[in-house]
Amino acid sequence: MKNRTSEFDLAMVTRKFYCHKCGDRLARNAHTRTIKRGDPDYREHSSFGTKRVIGDIELTEYDFKCWTCNRIINPDEQYVIERMQNMLGKHILTDEEFAETEEKARAAIAKKRRTTDIVVKAVSITVALLVLFLWIITKGGTGFTFYF
Numbered sequence: 001m002k003n004r005t006s007e008f009d010l011a012m013v014t015r016k017f018y019c020h021k022c023g024d025r026l027a028r029n030a031h032t033r034t035i036k037r038g039d040p041d042y043r044e045h046s047s048f049g050t051k052r053v054i055g056d057i058e059l060t061e062y063d064f065k066c067w068t069c070n071r072i073i074n075p076d077e078q079y080v081i082e083r084m085q086n087m088l089g090k091h092i093l094t095d096e097e098f099a100e101t102e103e104k105a106r107a108a109i110a111k112k113r114r115t116t117d118i119v120v121k122a123v124s125i126t127v128a129l130l131v132l133f134l135w136i137i138t139k140g141g142t143g144f145t146f147y148f
């Protein structure tokens with residue numbers, strides 16, 4: 001039995017990415033490999049939520065390719081490049097611009113990730129408290145007993 005799965009960030013589909021060397025639009029580049037039971041990364045790819053698959057997994061992963069420069073770019077790298085392109089307001093970056101902006105772009109992405117994490121946690125806590133509150137009021141009693 002073969003299980004097929006593909007893994008990619010939503011951003012790869014929803015945003016356009018450009019080569020920082022030539023400015024051409026980058027293409028998504030698919031790699032498919034088979035992961036067998038006992039392979040080091042089998043465990044990581046064999047569960048979907050609470051479901052676990054049995055048998056080999058055919059995994060498709062994506063990176064970016066510039067067909068003009070014939071270059072493959074890792075998505076995490078390209079997200080940094082995208083940020084640098086936005087900061088400088090252009091697609092083609094010189095080596096100097098690349099060197100000057102890279103650290104700032106990485107810091108900006110890291111900061112955004114931290115903010116997103118905090119928001120996600122805050123929302124989760126609010127929802128949990130709301131559920132607890134609703135549970136308490138629907139029980140309708142005055143003396144609360146908590147069971148853990």
Ligand SMILES: [Zn+2]
Nearest residue numbers: 019022066069
């Ligand atoms: Zn290119």
